[in-house]
Structure formats: C-alpha cells, structure tokens
Amino acid sequence: MTDSTSQNPLNQYFNGTYPKQYQETPGIQGKMDPLPDCGETSYKGSGKLIGRKALITGGDSGIGRAAAIAYAREGADVAINYLPEEQPDAEEVKELIEAEGRKAVLIPGDLSDESFCQDLVKQAYTELDGLDVLTLVAGQQQAVKDITELPTDQLRKTFEVNVFSLFWVVKAALPYLPKGASIITTTSVQSFDPSPILLDYAASKFAITGFTRGLAKQLAPKGIRVNSVAPGPIWTPLQITGAQPSEAIPEFGQQVPLKRAGQPVELADVYVFLASTSSSYVTAQVYGVTGGTEIA
Template sequence: MTDAMIHEDSLPGHESALDRPPQWQPRYPGSGRLAGKVAIVTGADSGIGRAVAALYAREGAKIAIVYLSEDDDAAESQRIVEAEGSAAIIIRADVGSREACDRIVAEALQAFGQIDIIVNNAGEQHPDQDIVDITEEQLRRTFQTNIFGMFFLVQAARPHLREGAAIVNCTSVTMYQGSKELLDYSSTKGAITAFTRSLSENLIEHGIRVNAVAPGPIWTPLNPCGGASPEKLAHFGENTPMGRPGQPNEVAPAFLFLACEDASYMSGQVLHPNGGTIVNG
C-alpha cells in the first residue's frame, strides 16, 4: 500500500461538480467550545468532513484538512475555515497507508504544535448487487481505507494525545441495519463501531475519550459519484421516517458535541443523526 494509491470509480468525487451542493454551513454562532484546540479531520474536502471542519473552526479550532485527491474541494474547505477566523492546512494523503498517516501527524504538529481532536471521517463505498461481484481488490481497498486508516492514524497520533483529547469516528446506520448492496462497506462500519468501543476502553484511563457518529443517508459527493447504484440514488433517503436525505450540517453538530467538553462524561458511545430511524444501538 502506497500513498499514491487511488480509489476505484470516481470516488470520493468532487463536491464542486454536484448540481445540488450539500449544505455545509454552520447553523448558529460559535461559542468558543474548541478554542485553542487542533483537529485533524480526514475526508474534510467535502461532505460531512467539510461541515465538521467549518463548525470546528467556528468554535475556535485550527484544522488539518486531510483529503485524497480533490485539490479544488480541499482548497475551498481551507478557505471556509479561514473565513471563520481560524487557521487550516491541507494534507493530500491516502489514509489507507501507514506512511501517509505518519506524515499527516507530522505535518499537523509542524503547523500547529499539538493535536487535540482526531475525526476519522474518510471512507469509501462501492455498490454491488451480488457478493460474488465484490473483487478481492475492492474488498481489501474498502477495509484499508475505512478501518485500517483509523488504526494507522490513531497509532501515529497516540504519542501526542494528552489528557482531554477526543477521537470521533464515523460509522454508519448500515452497521445496524445492514445494506444488501454495500456488503463490504457495512462490514467495515461494524468494525468501526467495535473499534470505537474497544479503543474507548483502552484509552479512558488516560483521559482520552473515543466516540462515534452513525449517519443515515446524507447528501454528499460519495453517493452520486459512484457510491450508490442509480436505482438507489433516485430514491436516496426516502425510506427514512423523515422521508429525505440529511445534509452535512445536520450531522456536524454531533461531531462537535462529542469533541468538546459538553460530552465530558461520554465515551464509547454512538450518536445517530439518521432521519428518525430507530436502530437500538
């Protein structure tokens, strides 16, 4: 696995190319809940990651924006963070590479001198109607990005995380409901939930909290750029109780809550911004 490896299809896709742009804008004024903090946010060039970076910046955090290949989207996310009065760097890297994760941490430390929050948001998915259609390459690649990348980034950052640090992982409603055309993706999300709970047990004695967010169908570039079949995309989000897909800025507040002192008594937990679907998880 090298830093130069790329995803299949056109994933994760350019947010700037969508006819219906996702809504990333924070919905309320900041109150300094992340003042003095530094956050690494993977997949922050678009979608949920961009919304999280924007909201964290509004709350006072400096942001290391990690992205795979969409240079224009990453530059726009940096502009958004800086427009909030904060500082940002952009790091082009494949989180599925251990070497790349080492570099991400090194560049964040060089720029900001500390790491307080890790948001493991980057992910990929590839729809397949039949399990026999999932190639070995796709299976390995999906696990490499979605769960190996979380291990690699936390391993690289762990020596620099102090008491009070927070890790927030992105799992999915598919971990709880399953998804007949996202077998490998859903499996990685199950692994992420187990990783979150186990890492919480591992780090809690050191004063480091680990939680996760399990979004439902959210309108980001991931699905229209190859992450969902045309049939599913035509009715994306309609099966939720709210009858619509969510927007990234409806998910970002969950990431903020888990990263700040408001959630000081929460670790090993999962929040569910999913349009009203009850998953009992």
C-alpha cells in the same frame, strides 16, 4: 450552533427528487446538483472549541467538510486530509476556515497507505502546533449487488481506508494526544441495519463500531475519550460516485421516517459536542443521525 428557530424536520432541508448524476470517484462536491449543505452559510459558532487543534480526514467535502467548518467557527485550528483529486473542494474549505481567523492546514494523501497515515499525523501536529482532536470521517463505499461480483481489490481497499487507517492514525497520534483529547470515528447506520448491496462497507462499519467501543475502554485511563457518529443517508459526493446505484439517486434517503436524505450540516453539532468538554462524561458511545432509522 445552527439556527434554533423551530422548523419542520420534514422540509427543513432539501426534500425533493435529486437529479440523476454520476461522477468518477472520489467526486467533487462543487459539481453536485444540488450542492450539499455543509453549513457554509448556516452554521454559527459559540466558542465551544477555542484553542483546540483538530485533524479531520475527509475534510474537503460532505460530513468532514461540515465538521471542519463548524470546528473553525467554534474556535479551533484545523488540518484536513483528502485525496489529491479533491483539491478544489479542499481549497474552498481552507478559505472558510481562514475566514474565521483560524489556521487551516491542507494535507492531501491516501489513507490506505500506512506510511502516509503516520506522516499525516506528524505534519498535522507540527503545523497546528499541537493535536487534541482526531475526527476520522473519510470512507470508501461502492455498491455491489452480488457477493460473487465483489472484487477482492475493492474489499481490500474498503477495509484499508475505513478500518486499517483508524488503527494507523490513532497509533501515530497517541504520543501527541494530551489528557482531555477526543477521538471521533464515523461508523454508519449500516453497522446496525446493513444493506444487501453494501456488504463490504457494512462489515467495515461494524468493525469501526467495535474498534470505537474497545479503544474507548483502553484509553479511558489516559483521559482520552473515544466516540463515534453513525450517519444515515446523507447527501455527499460518496453517493454519486458509486455508493448508490445510479437509478436510486433520485429518491435517495426518502425511505427513512423523515422522508428525505440528511445534509452534512445536520451532523456538525454532534461532532462539535463530542470534540468539546461538554461531552466530558461521554465515551464509548455511538450517536445516530439517521433520519429515524433506529440503531442499537
């Protein structure tokens, strides 16, 4: 768990102005300024996931990286998926997982390919010698100010990565998942309070919320729980690769009640809770980590 000492949430993490910056998608976290805090030095485990076997999509950076670090420090072996271009970030995560004495499996590939999603699950199950946590974080987000300028290729890619891949990964994983397994999707505050410049992304996140709640009801008789996390503005490579207009980067996140962007580590405890037996009576729920923006 993270430091329990009482701190002011307004300035507990970076709350200044971000330098204007841009990277070509998918971006490298190690080149961001300032670096996102994924719990590399701050997250402390307490044995909540001993013996668990987890697959995390988007596990090289941002929220997925924070989940991977936390899972390993809680005792889980972890397989992470990411795009091949993100290999430098993935190697760092591998070192952090192995430093905890846990097994780390790196599986690069594109989630918009159904056959890859099938291979991803099979490889994770084989190399981890089991699979009982699916943590689906990877996402596609590109800001477009006018629907008439939204390319069909972008629309298709957004739904393939954000929505279709969830169906493909879960379908491939179900034969392997035991009773007591946990599936965690990642929706967004955009599912409840959509931005006009993120129409395709917001729509895909609405779909994830519906997918989560429906799948939870379908899988409850099998003893498998399904929940989702809804982040607000979180400082990750997604933001500086076109998810936000470049002119919006300096004040990114300052519009929420807590007046700052969140850091990936601030979501880690929620993913751990939903992956663990502590949430044994929790399914079909969406947990907001939004800096104060309401979700319903």
